[in-house]
Amino acid sequence: MDEPGAACGGAWELVKGLIRVRPWVALLVDANVRLLIANDAGNELIRSGNGWAMGSSGEIRHVDAQITRELHTRVGQLVLASGRAEARTAFFIEQPDGQQLLLTMSLVQTGSPHCAAASCAAHTPVVLVTMIQGHRREMRQGCDLLIETFDLTPAEARVAVALLEGASLQTYSQQARIRISTVRWHLRNALAKTGCASQRELVRLLIALLDT
Numbered sequence: 001m002d003e004p005g006a007a008c009g010g011a012w013e014l015v016k017g018l019i020r021v022r023p024w025v026a027l028l029v030d031a032n033v034r035l036l037i038a039n040d041a042g043n044e045l046i047r048s049g050n051g052w053a054m055g056s057s058g059e060i061r062h063v064d065a066q067i068t069r070e071l072h073t074r075v076g077q078l079v080l081a082s083g084r085a086e087a088r089t090a091f092f093i094e095q096p097d098g099q100q101l102l103l104t105m106s107l108v109q110t111g112s113p114h115c116a117a118a119s120c121a122a123h124t125p126v127v128l129v130t131m132i133q134g135h136r137r138e139m140r141q142g143c144d145l146l147i148e149t150f151d152l153t154p155a156e157a158r159v160a161v162a163l164l165e166g167a168s169l170q171t172y173s174q175q176a177r178i179r180i181s182t183v184r185w186h187l188r189n190a191l192a193k194t195g196c197a198s199q200r201e202l203v204r205l206l207i208a209l210l211d212t
Helices: 006-020 040-047 065-079 139-150 154-164 169-176 180-194 199-210
Strands: 025-030 035-038 052-054 060-062 088-094 100-108 126-133
Touching (some): 006 025, 065 100, 154 169, 154 199
Antiparallel strands (some): 052 060
């Protein structure tokens, strides 16, 4: 895919810069999962031959065909997403060494809605894919990951983390010195953004993020 025209170049450069400073694997792909940009960790992942590679058309593939299908299916779903909450997703891959790899994906709009250039990213959806593996993360890192993956506000993420630590909404309200109605509002937003139907589901999601 060609890079966007001058009207969108600044946003495109910003996205590239954000990808390159990430310490974990970060890849920007098009609707066909063809690699557009990778940071150092992403390039090393593809070069290392540990299961990931690029196909003949530049698309990202895995030696496990099922993983490749899921990756491509989820990227396709994001490209077709109509709502903000649908424009991000996360799933786990079980690796041969027993560790889990967390893939997070977000639909990225790098072009200006007023740009008419055919190559503008506003007209060619792109998806940011990150891959993170390891053991239990620090709570702050998990909170940041929740914010990044599902676009939670810091306040919404703090409520989710408080639930994980066993606090009730009333207890958190008192500790944070905010109204219980405000806490419930943050919780409702967090549930909607993560696609969780209950506090229990939200806690399970956080445990999964923290235990990768």
